Amino acid sequence: MVEKANIRKEDYTILDHTRGARPLYQQIIDEMLEGINQSKWIEGSKFPTEEEFCEYYKVSRITVRHAINELVREGFLTRKRGKGTIVKSRIIDNYNKAIGLEERMKELGVDTFNTNIEIKKIVPPIRVCREFVIDENQWVYEIRRIQVVKEDGVVLAGIHNYLNPKLDISLNPKDYSVSLYKYLKEKKGIIVSSAKETIEAIKSNKRINDFLGVEIDVVLKKTRTSYDQNNDIVEFTYSYYPSTAYKYTVEFSLNGK
16 A cells, blocks of 8 residues: 655745746745655655645646656656556665676665667777776777666666676677676676776766666766776776666764774
C-alpha cells in the first residue's frame, strides 16, 4: 500500500503574484522540489492531489497540473494507474570499493542491463591519452552504453569507457550486455582492484541528453580511472547519472575515529 503524503499548513508558502514575478507554476515547482528534497514528501509515497495544491496555493488547476507535469517529465514524480502520482524513489549509493556499476546495483538489490552498446577503436581525446600515457595518435577501445533498471526501464546511467589497447578485448557488443568487469575477469583474467573517482553535479546539455535518451537539467558526472591487480591502468570512464534516478552518499568519521 502506497503511503499518502499530505500538505501540512507549515509547508504552505504564499506565492508572489506581483508583476514581474516568476510564473506561478515555476514558484510551485520550487516549493514541490524543496519538499521532496527535505523529505516532506518521502520517496515512494503518494504525492498530494491537484485539488489539495489548488486549495493551498489558491491557483487554478491548470497551473498546478503544469507544475506536476514538469516534475513528472524531469523524473521527480511518476504516475501509476490506480495509485495516482508517486514521489519517485532514487537509488542511494555509498560506493566504497572498486567494482563495476552492474555489480554494485546487484548489491543494492537492483537488476540492470546494458543497452545501446557500441564498441570500436578510436583515437581518443588528449585527456585520455594522458591517462594512459600514450601518444596522441595511438588508438584505444571505446565502449558507449546505457544502463537501464530492469523493473521499470528507468535510465540509470550513460557510460563512456575508454579501455587500454593492450587488453585485446572483443569487439562484439553482446559481450558487454551484462558487465564489463565480469567479461574482463572471466575472459581476460583481469581483476579491477582499485580505482579513483571524481563526482560532480553538472548542468546537462543536448549532447548528454541525446546520449542518455532523456530530457534532464542536471546530471551527476563520475570520472573514474581503474587499475588491475598489477596496478596497470584498465579504463578511463565518464559516467552520467540523471539526478532524478541516483543519489550518492558519503559516510565518514571525525577526529580519525
